Amino acid sequence: MLTCKPYDDVAWAISTQIWEDWPELLRTDGDIYNDIGVILSEEFSDLEWTLFEYLSTGGFNTCFKMEFTNNCGAVIRFPLPGAVMFPEEKVRNEATIVQYVLEKTSNKIPIPVPSIVRWVETKESPSDLGPFIIMDYIHHMGSMGDLLEMPGRQRGQPPVLNPDLKPARLEALYGELAKIILSLSTLSLNRIGSLAKNDDSTWEVLHRPLSYSMNEIVQLGTLPRSKLPTTTYEKASSYFEFLAELHLLHLRSQRNEADILADVDAEVLADDFRRKFVARFLFRKLVRDQEQRKQWIFHDDGPFPVWCDDFRPENVLVDETECIAGVVDWEFTYTAPVEFSHAPPWWLLLKKPEDWPRGLDNWCVEYEKALQTFLVAMRKCEDEAIQKKLLVEGQRLSSRMRDSWKSGDFWIMYAARNNFAFDAIYWKKIDQRFFGPTTYEDDNICDIWRKRLHLLEPGEKNLMEEYVNLKLKDRNTWRLVWDPDEYTVGWIKRLKIMKEEREEREEREEREERKEKRLKEKQM
Numbered sequence: 192m193l194t195c196k197p198y199d200d201v202a203w204a205i206s207t208q209i210w211e212d213w214p215e216l217l218r219t220d221g222d223i224y225n226d227i228g229v230i231l232s233e234e235f236s237d238l239e240w241t242l243f244e245y246l247s248t249g250g251f252n253t254c255f256k257m258e259f260t261n262n263c264g265a266v267i268r269f270p271l272p273g274a275v276m277f278p279e280e281k282v283r284n285e286a287t288i289v290q291y292v293l294e295k296t297s298n299k300i301p302i303p304v305p306s307i308v309r310w311v312e313t314k315e316s317p318s319d320l321g322p323f324i325i326m327d328y329i330h331h332m333g334s335m336g337d338l339l340e341m342p343g344r345q346r347g348q349p350p351v352l353n354p355d356l357k358p359a360r361l362e363a364l365y366g367e368l369a370k371i372i373l374s375l376s377t378l379s380l381n382r383i384g385s386l387a388k389n390d391d392s393t394w395e396v397l398h399r400p401l402s403y404s405m406n407e408i409v410q411l412g413t414l415p416r417s418k419l420p421t422t423t424y425e426k427a428s429s430y431f432e433f434l435a436e437l438h439l440l441h442l443r444s445q446r447n448e449a450d451i452l453a454d455v456d457a458e459v460l461a462d463d464f465r466r467k468f469v470a471r472f473l474f475r476k477l478v479r480d481q482e483q484r485k486q487w488i489f490h491d492d493g494p495f496p497v498w499c500d501d502f503r504p505e506n507v508l509v510d511e512t513e514c515i516a517g518v519v520d521w522e523f524t525y526t527a528p529v530e531f532s533h534a535p536p537w538w539l540l541l542k543k544p545e546d547w548p549r550g551l552d553n554w555c556v557e558y559e560k561a562l563q564t565f566l567v568a569m570r571k572c573e574d575e576a577i578q579k580k581l582l583v584e585g586q587r588l589s590s591r592m593r594d595s596w597k598s599g600d601f602w603i604m605y606a607a608r609n610n611f612a613f614d615a616i617y618w619k620k621i622d623q624r625f626f627g628p629t630t631y632e633d634d635n636i637c638d639i640w641r642k643r644l645h646l647l648e649p650g651e652k653n654l655m656e657e658y659v660n661l662k663l664k665d666r667n668t669w670r671l672v673w674d675p676d677e678y679t680v681g682w683i684k685r686l687k688i689m690k691e692e693r694e695e696r697e698e699r700e701e702r703e704e705r706k707e708k709r710l711k712e713k714q715m
Contacts, residue, residue, distance in 0.1 A: 197611050198411040198412070198611070199411055199412065199413050199445060201673075202410065202411050202412075202413060202673050203411055205273060205673065206273040206274060206410055206411065208273075209271070209272055209273030209274075209679070209682065209683065209686070210248075210271060210273060210274055212686050212690075213253070213271065213272055213273070213682060213686065214245075214248040214253045214271075216686065216689060217245070217253060217255075217269070218245045220689070222318075223318065223320070226317060226318040226320065227255050227267060227320070228243045228255075228257070229317075230267060230317055230320075230323075230325075231243065231255070231257040231265055231267055231325065232257065234265070234308060234309060234325055235257070235259065235265060238259040238260065238261060238263075239259060239260045240257050240258065240259050240260075241258050241259060241260055242256075242257065242258040243255070243256070243257045243258075244256055246266060248271070249520070250271075250274060251270060251271055251274050251275050251281070251520070251522060252268045252269060252270060252271060252520075253268070253269050253271060254266050254267065254268050254269075255267050256328055258328075263327070263328070264327070264328030264330070265308065265325060265326065265327060265328055266305070266325070266326055266327070266328045267323055267324070267325050268323060268324045268325075268326070269320065269321060269322075269323045270282060270321070270322060270323075270522075270678075272321075272675075272676075272678055272679035272681075272682040272683070273410070273675065273679050273682075273683075274410065275406065275522075276406050276409045276410050276416065276674075276675065276676055276679070277401060277406060277409075277416075277676060278313075278321060278322050278676060278678045278679075279312055279313060279322050279678075280385075280398075280401055281322075281401070281406075281522045281523075282310055282311075282312070282322040282323065282324055282522075283310070283312075283398075284385045284386075284398070284401055284521075284522060284523075284524065284525070285310075285324060285521045285522040285524070286307050286310035286324050287385070287386050287387060287388065288385075288386055288497070288521045288524045288525075289304050289305065289307050289326075289521050290307055290388070291378075291386055291388070291394055291497075292304050292375075292378070292497070292521070293306065295378050295394075296374055296378070299374060299377055299378075299581055300370055300373055300374035300377070300576055300581050300582070301374070302371055302374050302375070302518055303329070303515060303516060303517045303518060304517060304518055304519075304521070305326040305327045305328070305329050305517055305519065306326060306327045307324060307325075307326050308325040308326055308327065309324075309325045310322070310323070310324045310325070311323055311324075313678065319681075321678050321681075321682075322678070329508055329516050329517035329519070330510075330516065331508035331509060331510060331516040331517065332509060332510055332511050332516075333508070333509055334504065334505050334506070334507060334508055334509060335364060335367065335368060335504035335505070335507040335508075335509055335515070336350055336503070336504040336505035336506075336507075336541065337509075338364055338504075338509065338513060339352055339353060339356070339361075339364055339504050339541060340352065340353055340541055341353040341354070341355075349541075349542055349546060350505070350541040350542065351540065351541055351542050352539070352540045352541050352542075352561065358564060361561075361564050362564050362567055362568045363513075363568070364513070365539070365564060365565045365568040365569075366568035366569075366571060366572055367507070367509075367513075367514065367515050368504060368507060368536075369565065369568050369569040369572045370515075370572050371502070371507070371515070371518060372502075372532075372536065372569075372588065373569065373572055373573065373576065373582070373586075373588060375496065375497045375498070375499065375502075375532070376496045376497075376532045376586070376588055377496070377582065377586060378496060378497040379493065379494035379495055379496040379497070379526065380394065380395070380396050380493075380494060380495060380526050381396070381425075381493055381494055381495070382396040382423045382424060382425050382493070382495065382526065383396070383400055383423060383424040383425075383427070383430045383493075383495050383525070383526050383527060383528065384396040384397070384398055384399055384400045384422075384423030384424065384525055384526060385397070385398035385399065385400060385401060385524075385525045385526075386398075386525075386526070396423050396495075396526055397423070398423070399419070399420045399421055399422055399423060400420070400423070400424075400430070400525035400526070400527065401523060401525065402500050402523055402525070402608065403500035403501055403523040403608075404437075404500070404608055404609055404610045404611075405419050405437070406523065407610070407611065408437070408441045408445075408610050408611075409674060411611075412441050412444065412445045412610065412611070413444050413445050413672055413673060413674075414440060414441055414444045414445070414674075415444065415672075415674050416674045416676075417674075418437075418440050418444070419437075420433055425492075425493075426491050426492060426493075427488050427490060427491045427492075427493070427495070427528035427529070427530065428478070428484060428488055428491050430527075430528060431478045431488070431528065431607060432475070432478050432479060434478075434607045434608070435471070435474050435475035435478045435479075435607070436475065437610065438471045438474060438475075438610060438613055439468075439471045439472070439475065441610050442467055442468065442471060442658075443658055457663060460663065461659050461663055464658070464659045464662050464663075465640060465655060465659055466639075466640040467614060468655040468658060468659070469640040469643055469644065469647065469655070470613070470614065470617040470618060470622070470640065471613070472647050472651045472655070473617075473622065473625075473626065473643060473646060473647075474606070474613075474617060474621070476646065477621075477625045483625055486598075486625075487530065487598070487600045487603055488528070488530060489529070489530070490528070490529035490530070493529070494529075495526040495527060495528060495529065496526065496527065496529060496531075496532045497524060497525075497526055497527075498524065498525060498526065498527035498531045498532060499521060499523065499524040500523040500524070500608065501520050501521075501522065501523050501524075502518075502536075503536075503538045503541075504538060504541065506518060506519050506520040530595070530600060530603075530604055531604055531608070532588065533588065533591040533592060533594075533595050533600070534592065534595040534596075534600060534601045534604040534605070535562055535565065535566070535592040535593075535595060535596055535601060536565075537605060539558060539561040539562060539565055540554065540557055540558055540561055542554075543609075543612065544558070544605070544612070544615070544616070545609075545611075545612040545615040545616070551615065551616075551619055551620075552619075559596075562592075562596060566589050566592060566593055569588060569589040569592070570587075570589045573586075573587045573588070573589060599620060599621070599624050602616055602620035602621055603621060606620075606621060618639055622639065622643070626643060626646060629642055
C-alpha cells in the first residue's frame with residue numbers, strides 16, 4: 192500500500208518552529224515577561240506574591256505561575272500561535288466549559304477543575320499578548336499519565352501503558368478516570384455545540400462545536416478555516432454527516448501527496464487517491480442511509496452529553512495519595528452525540544491505534560485486555576454512584592461501552608472524530624460490517640476499493656475522477672496554502688522582527704569584540 196505523510200510537512204515545520212520560538216520569547220524577553228507578571232500581580236492586588244515563573248508549554252498553551260504568601264497560586268495560560276488556529280474561540284470555550292462543569296457537578300459526581308478568575312480577548316489584552324485565561328493553580332505531584340505509563344520514556348516520545356502494573360493497581364487508576372467520564376456523561380443539553388451562559392444564569396448551546404480534529408486539519412491539513420461549520424446541530428445524524436463531509440474536504444484540500452517521491456508511478460498514485468476517496472464516499476453513505484444509520488445511532492435527538500476530545504490521563508493531575516487533584520485542558524469540549532460517550536476511551540493503552548508499532552490488529556488484542564479491567568472499574572464506580580443516589584441505573588456506561596466495542600461502533604466514532612486516522616481504520620474496521628465481506632491479505636488491502644465502486648453514485652464517481660486528476664496535475668507543484676488566524680500571523684511577524692534585531696545585536700557585539708581584540712593586539 193502506498194503511504195503518504197500524515198501531515199503537511201511545511202505546515203508542520205512552521206507550527207513546530209513557532210512552538211519552539213514563541214515560548215522562548217515569552218520567557219526571555221524582559222519586557223514581555225514583566226508584562227505577564229504585572230497582569231497577574233494586578234489581578235491579585237490584595238495578595239502579596241512570593242514567586243513568579245514560567246511553568247510549562249504543552250500542545251496548546253504556554254503557562255506562567257505566581258505564588259502568594261497564603262500558599263495559593265494562580266496560572267495564566269496563553270494559547271500557542273501556530274498550534275491553536277482559533278485562539279479567541281478556544282479561550283472562550285475553555286473558560287465557559289470549566290465554569291459549567293464546576294457549577295453542574297457540585298451536587299453530582301464531582302470533577303475537580305481549576306476556578307476561572309478571568310479570561311480576556313485579544314482586544315482587551317495588555318501589551319498585545321493576545322487572549323488568555325487566569326485560573327487558580329492546582330497543587331499536584333504529577334499526572335495520571337505518569338502513573339500509568341512505562342517508566343523511562345524519553346522527552347518527545349509518546350507514552351505507552353506500563354505492562355508491569357499490577358491488575359489491582361491498574362483497576363484503581365482506571366477507576367479514578369472512570370469517575371470523570373461517568374460524571375461528564377450525566378451533563379447534557381439539547382443541541383450539539385459549544386456552551387454559553389445567558390444573562391439569567393441559564394446555560395445554552397449557542398456556538399459551533401470546535402473539535403480537536405477541526406483545529407488540527409486547519410493547522411496541519413491545509414483546510415481553509417471557512418470550510419468548518421458555523422452552526423450548532425439539533426440531531427446526531429446531522430453532525431455525523433458534517434463529519435463525513437469534513438473527511439472529503441480534508442482529503443481534497445491537503446497537499447501532503449505532493450511530498451511523494453517523484454518516481455512513484457502516476458497510476459499507482461491515482462489508485463491510492465481513489466481508494467481514499469471511495470472510503471470517504473462510503474463512510475458518508477452509511478451516515479446518510481437511514482437503515483444503516485439505525486445500526487449505530489440510537490439517540491438521534493439527544494439530549495447530548497458533554498464530551499472532551501482531549502480528555503486523557505496526561506491531563507488529569509494527581510496528589511501525593513494518587514487521587515485526582517484536578518482536570519485541565521478543556522479547550523476542545525462541547526456537547527456531542529451520545530454515541531461518543533458510549534464508546535470506551537481510546538487511551539487505555541495511552542497510545543493511539545494508528546500509532547501502534549505492531550499494527551492495528553495487535554493494538555486490538557492489547558486494548559481488549561485493558562478494556563476488561565477498565566469496565567470492571569467503571570462498574571464499581573457506577574455501583575457506588577447509584578448507592579449514593581448520584582446516578583440512576585439507566586445512566587450506566589459500562590454495558591454500553593462493552594456493546595460499542597463488541598459491535599464495532601467504537602470504530603465509527605473514532606474514525607468520525609479523527610481525520611488523520613481515517614485511512615488506518617476504515618477498510619479494516621468499518622467497511623465489511625456495512626458493505627459485505629471480502630477477502631484480502633494485508634499486502635493488498637488497497638485493492639478492496641475496486642470491489643466497492645458499484646456502491647458509489649454516478650456523480651460520486653465523476654467527482655472522484657475530477658479530484659484525482661486535479662491531484663495528479665498538482666503533484667509536486669503545490670505551494671503551502673496555510674490559513675492561520677490573525678493572532679498567529681501577528682506573532683510570526685513579531686518573531687521575525689525580534690529575530691532580526693537579535694541577530695543584528697549579536698553581529699554588532701561580535702564586531703565590537705573583534706575591534707577590541709585588534710586594539711589589544713596592536714598595544715602588545
